[in-house]
Amino acid sequence: MTAGRLVPRSFISRHRVHSAWVPFAFGALLLAIFPSCALDTPRSVERAPENFRVRFETSRGPFVMQINRAWSPFGVDRFYYLVRRGFYDDTRFFRVIPGYIAQFGMSGDPQITSAWRQKIIPDDTVKHESNTRGRVAFASAGPHSRITQLFINLRNNPSFDENFAPIGEIVEGMSVVDSLWSGYGDHPGPDQGRIVAEGNQYLLREFPKLDYIKTAQILR
Helix, strand or coil: CCCCCCCCCHCCCCCCCCCCCCHHHHHHHHHHHHHHHHCCCCCCCCCCEEEEEEEEECCEEEEEEEHHHHHHHHHHHHHHHHHHHHCCCCCCCEEEEEEEEEECCCCCCHHHHHHHHCCEEECCCCCCCCCCCCCECCCCCCCCEECEEEEEECCHHHCCCCCCCCEEEEEEEEHHHCCCCCCCCCCCCCHHHHHHHHHHHHHHHCCCCEEEEEEECCHH
């Protein structure tokens, strides 16, 4: 994971860019005892169902994403892997621009961040799904740079369609997403390099009002 902001390339012109499988029960035990070790796996992706939902419990309330693998197979397989392993739990919505995007997906634990720095997934072929309001896509710093960060479109953003394939969309609780704290602004806002180095300690100390994900769970 780079220290620069992972953002859609079209942001750059308008916004300054700051720089083996184990059985389930045993795997769950390992996750409870060694969460960072469990995240640092050579696989880093897992074949996802074609369609599934993820419920996010946040400091503002719950919302639900409907995920569609056909839209972005590499992205969805990574997202599925991360959610199943609790990666997004206790992570902040560190960049919220009203009427534009809400960005999240940086671990609050620098050790976990370090484990993921080089685990880039291939770019997906952008098909015919547009970045309309409520849709979710992986953020990037350019080609071949997607790792863990995502953004939620708070409006229709057709300029993203050439480069960012949505993985799904918010189907419940969009009003919760709209209400996420945006008072710190984008300039300067939280520094991504310091999030990498210091994690939630930095964010809690200097940006205590940021909303955050309590848990993200796949709905059965």
